[in-house]
Amino acid sequence: MNVxxxxxxxxxxxxxxMILYGVLCVQSYFYYQTYKRDASWIRxxxxxxxxxxxxxxGIDMFIAYEPLILRxxxxxxxxxxxxxxxxxxxIIVAVSTPIQLFFAWRIKVLTKSNWIAGPIIVFGIISLAGGIWTGVKLAIIKDFIRKPELHIPALVWFLSSCISDVLITGSLVFSLSRRRTGYVATDDxxxxxxxxxxxxxxxxxxxxIGDVIxxxxxxxxxxxxxxxxxxxxxxTNCLMATLNARAALNEKVGTSSHGNRISAAARRQIDTFESSHMPVYELDAQKTFDASSSYPRGDVEIGITVTKVVERMEDPRPNVRETTQ
Structure with missing residues (x-):
């Protein structure tokens, strides 16, 4: 064999x-420092x-250390x-399946439909079963030359996981595209x-896909x-990127990253995009709030809320002198 x-x-x-683990450490630190009011189960x-x-x-480091040093x-x-x-x-399915189920739940909240979230959950669970099957089979065969025997369980694992990822991406893009309001800040x-x-x-x-090919x-x-x-x-890094992107969205639409204060620029745009305490994949255009109030704790899991701030203009009061004349 070619070494x-x-x-x-x-x-x-x-x-x-290891490089991606370093990125994950930074993202995790940023998340816990920035989003302290997220729901406990998300944290x-x-x-x-x-x-x-x-x-x-640690396991991957030993995987390389064992054949190159010990053996x-x-x-x-x-x-x-x-x-x-x-x-x-x-380990891969212990990470990927919870993340896929997380996004399936978010899509359920976003679309109010089980028909979209259901297939994502099904394929996520199939990928979990395929990953466990692959790991058990790998522990049994041990011999590298018998690697082709892993084709069927690995195919079940990777294809179902890939289908789940594509469904998540497609359903989110479709659902969010339908939520455009016509206001610049919100649509951006x-x-x-x-x-x-x-x-x-x-x-x-x-x-x-590259792995399975x-x-x-x-x-x-x-x-x-x-x-x-x-x-x-x-x-994991993709999930953390979506959670941490909320701070950038707040800055983009002119809202405070630590509350619900709406800047003058956002007021002039009429529309604000409140997401300071909520995962980025929820959008509920029907639930509104008073711009001067703060979110209750229970609203943390609702989603990104589109709020329209309407400015009322009244005619100026007539001048007292003019009326007396």
Whole structure:
């Protein structure tokens, strides 16, 4: 076997994983410093993902360390998968499936429809089953030359995950496009959300497709691990990017990032886009609020609220002198 085509992709994949972990650390710190009033379960989800990704980074480092250092010069290093490699599919689906279910719930809130969120949940659960199947199968076969035996479980895993990602991206883009109001500030914010949705959603789908293509067509190499070892970090960073983008949206439409104060510029635009305490993938144009009031705690999970501030103009009072004359 070609050593470069086995250990080279694994090492590169670990490098990507560690770089993305550094990005995740920064994003997680920014999130907890900025969005302290998010719903508790969302903050716990971010904490769960950070812990899982920290464990994953340590495991991936050992995956590269074992064959290159501990088994250096040992023929078994080329014959068998690294000891902890079977955990990789399990960790990926432990990250990707909760994120897909999170977005499915957001889409349910956004569209008020189970028909759109339902298929996303179904394919997310199928990908979870496929990932577990792949990990168990990997732990059983151990031998690198038997890698083609993983094709069926890996295909179930990657294709279902890819379909779920595409459904999330497509449904969000379609739903948000229908929420345009005709006001410049609001439509610009919605356009920004749409662009970010396409960029983040399709990125994970492209990596999943690349992983399965390399896995199926280059079965005697490890080139697919360049994609595979970075996949979980991509899912988590994409989620964190969408959560942290709310601060930029607030600045874009002229609202305060720590409250519901509406700037004069936003008033002149008539429209404001309040998202300081809410995930970016919720949009509820029917629920409004008083610009001078603050959000109650229960509204944290409702979504991005489009609010129209109407200025009333009254005729000036007549001059007292003029009336007396």
């Amino acid at each position: 470069q085509l086995i250990f080279g992709p694994i090492l590169i994949g670990v490098f990507f994983n 716990y989800l971010v904490l769960y993902l950070f812990i899982i990704e920290t464990i994953n980074t 250096f010069g040992n023929p078994d290093a080329l014959k068998y998968f690294p000891t902890l490699f079977a955990s990789e599919p399990l 914010a919605i356009s920004k959300i749409i662009r970010m949705t396409v960029q983040t959603g399709m990125l994970t789908a492209v990596f999943a 390399f896995f199926m067509t280059m079965e005697h190499t490890a080139l697919n691990f360049v994609w595979d070892l970075a996949l979980s970090k991509l899912y």
